[in-house]
Amino acid sequence: MTRDQLAAELTRIAKLQLSDITRAVKNGEKSIALNEVTDLARRLHLLSDAVAGRPAVAPGAQAPATQASVVQTPVVQTGAASAPAAHP
Numbered sequence: 001m002t003r004d005q006l007a008a009e010l011t012r013i014a015k016l017q018l019s020d021i022t023r024a025v026k027n028g029e030k031s032i033a034l035n036e037v038t039d040l041a042r043r044l045h046l047l048s049d050a051v052a053g054r055p056a057v058a059p060g061a062q063a064p065a066t067q068a069s070v071v072q073t074p075v076v077q078t079g080a081a082s083a084p085a086a087h088p
Contacts, residue, residue: 001051013043 001009017040024033049055 006047006051009047010044013040013047017043 017036021033021036021040024030024036
């Protein structure tokens with residue numbers, strides 16, 4: 001991502017969220033304004049992860065574990081797909 005692309009994306013995110021936050025504050029909807037601030041933070045974190053080359057995490061999912069805490073478990077396949085191919 002180039003510097004110009006990053007600047008354009010930051011501007012787009014900020015304009016979208018700030019207009020929503022401003023509207024909610026003017027209407028006296030504090031909880032909606034706070035939700036919009038939270039959404040802005042989430043979007044900025046996703047953008048920073050994308051720029052840093054880290055994989056995106058689905059909403060509601062936990063971030064990937066660090067290398068030290070990853071436990072490798074073998075994958076066991078069942079059914080016909082796991083049967084070894086016959087060799088002549």
